[in-house]
Every structure is written in structure tokens, then in C-alpha cells.
Amino acid sequence: MGNVGFRIQGEFDRPPRRLVVAFKGIPVSNIVDNMNRTSCIGRKIRPYNSAPLIGCAFTVKTRPGDNLLLHKAIDLASPGDVIVVDGQGDITNALIGELMITWAQKRGIAGFIINGANRDVGVIKQMTIPVYAVGVTPAGPYKDGPGEISIPISCDGVTVHPGDILVGDDDGIVVINPNDAPEILEKTRKTVAKEAEIMVAIKKGTWDRTWVDAALLEKGCEFIDTTKR
Incomplete structure (x- = not known):
């Protein structure tokens, strides 16, 4: 038993x-x-x-x-x-x-x-x-x-x-x-390479930040001009 x-x-x-x-x-x-x-x-x-x-x-x-x-x-x-x-x-x-x-x-x-x-x-x-x-x-x-x-x-x-x-x-x-590992590895290597490029842009001061406002607008964030109060 x-x-x-x-x-x-x-x-x-x-x-x-x-x-x-x-x-x-x-x-x-x-x-x-x-x-x-x-x-x-x-x-x-x-x-x-x-x-x-x-x-x-x-x-x-x-x-x-x-x-x-x-x-x-x-x-x-x-x-x-x-x-x-x-x-x-x-x-x-x-x-x-x-x-x-x-x-x-x-x-x-x-x-x-x-x-x-x-x-x-x-x-x-x-x-x-x-x-x-x-x-x-x-x-x-x-x-x-x-x-x-x-x-x-x-x-x-x-x-x-x-x-x-x-x-x-x-x-x-x-x-x-392990069955998912080869695909995850391939995707992750691309992420590492992309982040390396971003780090170079950060050090140069050229990191494109326009995506932040674009994402806020897409999700309906309200922008209020507080300078007119």
C-alpha cells in the first residue's frame, strides 16, 4: 500500500x-x-x-x-x-x-x-x-x-x-x-535589447516621452489647466 x-x-x-x-x-x-x-x-x-x-x-x-x-x-x-x-x-x-x-x-x-x-x-x-x-x-x-x-x-x-x-x-x-521557455527566451532577449536602446536615449536626453500623454488621452484622462485658477 x-x-x-x-x-x-x-x-x-x-x-x-x-x-x-x-x-x-x-x-x-x-x-x-x-x-x-x-x-x-x-x-x-x-x-x-x-x-x-x-x-x-x-x-x-x-x-x-x-x-x-x-x-x-x-x-x-x-x-x-x-x-x-x-x-x-x-x-x-x-x-x-x-x-x-x-x-x-x-x-x-x-x-x-x-x-x-x-x-x-x-x-x-x-x-x-x-x-x-x-x-x-x-x-x-x-x-x-x-x-x-x-x-x-x-x-x-x-x-x-x-x-x-x-x-x-x-x-x-x-x-x-520548460515547454514555454524557448518562446519566452526569444521575447525576453528582444526586451533586453530594447531597454538597452532606451538607456542610451536616456543618457543622451533624447528619450521620446510623447507616448505618456498619448496613453492618458486614449484612456480618457482629463487635463485641467490649473494656471487659470
Whole structure:
């Protein structure tokens, strides 16, 4: 019989590595703009260092305050995976700290997204592996289970599937379905190029701003001449 809620699923499909790394260095905001402002992991989950995040999702669902399945996930995940943990947003007990993160980095893990708490943040701030979490507490975790590995999870309002492409920076994290990734990548590259042109115009003082009044007029904004009062 199955043991629902306490299971480790087998391997899952990962997108080609070249597709994942093609998003390297692209601002998350530009990617999100080309996804109709969707699939952003919620604002509660923030970075604890400045290391950029990119990789494939390796998902974990755990009981709040318990990291037994997270320990197993670190041993199972492949180099280039980002371990994403649904700890239900609870910050009573830290799910991860310096020792686990250091071991994960040794194994080639590309980062952590913790829908819960972390600790040892003074060290994490100096590390080169990205760590995102809801909060921090010195209180350590339990190691009793239950939990599940490699299943769809919810991370602060966004569903994350095993193998999804994850890109994160100081603004936050975006979740990309690998099937949509080539089209999103093409559109985002055009956005990056367009913004580079705008930045040049800004520095020259030639940025065309006529579109602002045009948009206001189109939407029916009333302009009142206050100088005649």
C-alpha cells in the first residue's frame, strides 16, 4: 500500500542544460514582463545573499519545522538543480543552515528556495550559492518526517513542478515551464535589447516621452489647466 504524504518519487525530466543557462544574466523583471506578469514566487520569499539563481527545480514538501526529507533531497538532487522546499511558510524552526548548504554546494546544487526559515544568515550572506527563504530563526529543525520529494508543490502562491526552470535575482524568482521557455527566451532577449536602446536615449536626453500623454488621452484622462485658477 502507498504511504501518501511520506514518499520519494523517482527521476523526472529536466530541460536541456543549454536552454536553462540561456537565461543566465537576464533580469527576472524582463522575463516576467514577457509572461504577462505571472509566475513570480511571492514577495515573502527573499534572497539572503546576492548570488544569482538559475537551475531546474527539485521539489520537496515537508512538515513545517522538519527537514528529514530536505536532507534526503540534497543527497538525491543532481548538479544544477535548485532545491525548492514547501515548508508551508512556517518560520518557527529553520529548515536549513550553513552545514547543509555547504554540503549541497559541494555536490553542485545550484541553490535553495525555502518556503520557511533558514539560519546562519551571517555566513549565508557571504556564500556564493543562492539562498531564498521566508525568514530566519536560530531554532533548529526536527528530523521525523513526513514529507515528499519530486512532486508539484506550492511556493508562496506559485505552483512549482519538478524540472521547471527557475531564475532569481535581487527582485525575486520566476518559474518557467520548460515547454514555454524557448518562446519566452526569444521575447525576453528582444526586451533586453530594447531597454538597452532606451538607456542610451536616456543618457543622451533624447528619450521620446510623447507616448505618456498619448496613453492618458486614449484612456480618457482629463487635463485641467490649473494656471487659470
